[in-house]
Amino acid sequence: DNKNLCGICGYAKSKLEERAERKRPRRLDSEIAGVVPRKSTGKLHKPPQVRAASENVTSSSPHTVTEKPRNRLRKQNEPPTLPHTSEPAVDLFILEYESYPTSSEPGKVLGVYSTLNSVTSGAFxxxxxxxxxxxxxxxxxxxxxxxxIKLARTAVQRTGVRAFVPERSDSLHGESVRLDIPHPEPNERHKSEEKLIMRDAVFLAVRTGPQAASWIGVFADKSLAWGACLKDKAMCAVSGTLCDEARTIGDNNMPQITGRLIGSGHFTWMVDECVIDDSRPTPKQAVRDV
Structure with a gap:
């Protein structure tokens, strides 16, 4: 039994040596027996040097990289910002007047004020x-x-539907001029005088009926207020029949439109310019129809 075991072990050892010999890499023909091959290594180059241009260092090395100067005027192409312009306050106070007996005639706007203290003083x-x-x-x-006398707080609207506002034509007697008939061109002198008048004002879109008046909104631009008037007129025309419509230009070059709603009476949609915190000499002169 021991002889058989030794024979088996010897056979396994020979097979293991043969397998190891087959896995051993073959020697190249160019290699000389007994000489260990030298490992080839690449040449390590010197890394490039980065130097700022402000140091004014000159180097003859071809690997030297010069950094471009930093652009310190990156914002020079940006458009200049416009100077800050004064705008009316976001929230304003409307002072309304309703005479006795109630609902006997349309109401009136006494003024537009910027603060609660100013509108209270205006009411007194x-x-x-x-x-x-x-x-x-x-x-x-x-x-x-x-x-x-009522106080109402509202916000100035700066967006919405804009409508073209026609220019006022000259009139011999100063009355409102109708827009549905031709008129001579306005005088250029009047245009230049209007441009010189710069006031802190807002524009009210107002609807006046036989017994009551209501302001549609307060706007920062006349075209926005006129667009609100036309929009409100169109809504009223949908609910009823509007006839006898006429468009005119009133005082201060403010557009207005009148019409008759069948069964309700005559209505007027107009734009009213109000100077903020405007002081009137007497209450009677301060009350103005809208």
């Missing part, structure tokens, strides 16, 4: 002496000898 300047019963809670309605 127009004859307010105490709060009404409804105004005690919110302090938004006063009583005067001839009617009620």
């Amino acid at each position: 300047a127009h004859g307010a002496y105490t709060f009404s019963r409804e105004g005690l809670l919110h302090s938004n309605e006063y009583l005067s000898l001839t009617g009620r």
Whole structure:
């Protein structure tokens, strides 16, 4: 048994040596026996040197890389910013007047104010002496000898539908000029005078009816206010029949349009220019139809 085991071990050892011999890499023909081949290594080059141009260093080495000067005027091509222009306040206060008896005639706008203190002073300047019963809670309605004075807070609208506002034509007597008939061209002198007048004002879009008047909104531009008037007129024409329509240019080159709603009476849509915090000498002169 021991002889058989030794024979098996010898046979396995010979097979293992043969397998190891087959896996051993073959020697190249160019190699000389007994000489260890030299490993070939690449030449390590010197890395390029980066030097700033501000150092003014000159080098003859071809590997030297010169950095471009930093562009410190990167924003020189940007458009210049426009100077800040003063704009009306975002929130304004409207002072309204409604005479006694209530709903007997259209209301009136007494003025537009920028702060609560200024609108309160304006209410007292127009004859307010105490709060009404409804105004005690919110302090938004006063009583005067001839009617009620109301305070309404609103925001100035700067976006919306814009409509073309025609220029005013000259009139011999200063009355409103109709736009549905031809007129001579306006005088250039009047245009130049209007451009010289720069006031901090807003434009009200107003609808006036037989018994009441309401302002549609407060706008920063006349074309926006006129577009709101035309939009409100179109909505009223959908709900009823509008006839006898006429467009005119009123005072201060403000457009207006009149028409009759069958069953409701005559209505007027107009643009009213209001100077912010404008002080009037007397309450009677301050009350203005809208």
